[in-house]
Amino acid sequence: MFKKLDPLLHSELRLAVMSVLLGLKEADFNYIKEQTQATAGNLSVQLDKLAQAGYISVEKGFEGKRPKTTCRITPAGIQAFENYVESLKDYIKR
Amino acid sequence: MFKKLDPLLHSELRLAVMSVLLGLKEADFNYIKEQTQATAGNLSVQLDKLAQAGYISVEKGFEGKRPKTTCRITPAGIQAFENYVESLKDYIKR
């Protein structure tokens, strides 16, 4: 009846992160932070979890002398997101 | 950008409960338990939270000699559910 919701995606911030990344080829830490209105600490933790799950890739580099963290959604991430949305329909369809 | 998701509804079990109740005039504890595949303890706790929030009403009565808990969604609950679904669209629309 009700499909299980992927707990990694059923989180307000992580879902917002995935939503931001879906629309884009890549996005850096601060852009995601602005779009999601997250605190840096919270975002850092949640990006780690998404990366651990293989839903995003995180690349740490530099822009000039400043560190720059760039994130991309992976094919597995896209698939997981689609599954999540599909599962959600059980809950919200009328 | 991303609307805040009502934390009372952004919970797998509570959302499933609301989803069940939306389709029905009323439902008793065990029916909801079956539909959602929840344990009794978990369901009891989550029904309390929904009732505290005024999203459902819970009526404890008897059927014959056996206790029977009947739940109904309230107008506030319907409104909250609709708001939640509307907010979700920010996150899942492509």
Add this chain to the structure above:
DNA sequence: TAATTTGGTTTATATTATAAACTTATTTAT
């Protein structure tokens, strides 16, 4: 009358989410 079932509630634990505090390096101002 002892064991089992029904219909739950309460309590304890594990997991999560989140913010606050901290770190390291870079600019900017004095």
Add this chain to the structure above:
DNA sequence: ATAAATAAGTTTATAATATAAACCAAATTA
């Protein structure tokens, strides 16, 4: 030159949540 402020995150501590296990009372069945 050096002190203060800013940038870009990470780590750690705390609060909130979800969940199952343990429990309880009444009714039914063996």
